[in-house]
Amino acid sequence: MNNITVRSYAKINLGLDVLGVLPNGYHTLKMIMQTVSLYDTLYFEISDEPGIHLSINLPYLPTDQNNLIYKAISLFKEKYGITDGIRCTVTKRIPVAAGLAGGSGNAAAALKAMDTLFDTHLSPKELSELGLKLGADVPYCLMGGTALAEGIGEVLTPLPAPPKAKVLIVKPMVSVSTKEVYTSLNLNKDTIHPDIDACIDALKAGSLKTLCDHLGNVLEDVTVKLHPCIVDIKKQMLDSGADGALMSGSGPSVFGLFGDEEKAENAYNLFKSMSEYADNTFLCDFYGNLT
DSSP, rough: EEEEEEEEEEEEEEEEEEEEEHHHHHHHHEEEEEEEEEEEEEEEEESSOOOSSESSSSTTSSSSSHHHHHHHHHHHHHHTTTSSEEEEEEEEOSSSSSOOOOHHHHHHHHHHHHHTTOOOOHHHHHHHHOOOOOOOOOHHHHSSSEEEEEEETTTTEEEOOOOOOOOEEEEOOOOOOHHHHHHHHOOEEEEEOOOHHHHHHHHTOHHHHHHHHHEEETTTHHHHHHHHHHHHHHHHHHHOHHHHEEEEEEEEEEEEEOOHHHHHOOOOOOOTTTTTTGGGGGEEEEEOOOO
């Protein structure tokens, strides 16, 4: 095999709590991660031309060592002494800087593609250790599905899949710096922490209502102060019949969970009709492991 096409799936956070800050500046987390059916497509090919050659359909994204795909390929080549050239063509659908782990998912997909192309047969643990060198979300993106993420995000425990629901994702036309959001987070006695354990219990019970009742993201208050439109999107989703709505990651994307498919489609059409959201509105399903 000298070429492969892989999909890189977006993630949402059904719950996100920050427990503290480590001496190295990383935050300790307790999150419920969930992949959804929105994906980027990545085509990889072994090339006679040395080096790494990256092409992306969004011209403003870097195609050099500042791109996580490039970093993932470079890391893999160095680790396993690979001298072949690699070409990678990326079709991005997941919004950038959106709280949906688009970059981390691309890095995970690149590691999996390299493992397949060069028959290295790495174990999930070996891939995860490589992924962690690229970012805290990469080990989860390698795993996919529904999981509890702890530590800095790399300690993963599989969870039962959520009840069937449509997932509406809307990203406003603003971008968020994850570093800025975490730096601005002030944990104190007044911080309202989401009940992650209650979300886990809801998943185990298969109750969409209970899950939606306990959706929570401790970063939301920080990002909302920078971008109040997040509140407006959540309200519109709930007014349109969402069983629950929440900001994903450090934002600014908002997702709504709909048990009623018709209401989900109507809400999707509503946001698509608004010029400020039209290009970044997606109706998805929950999705399992990366393929």
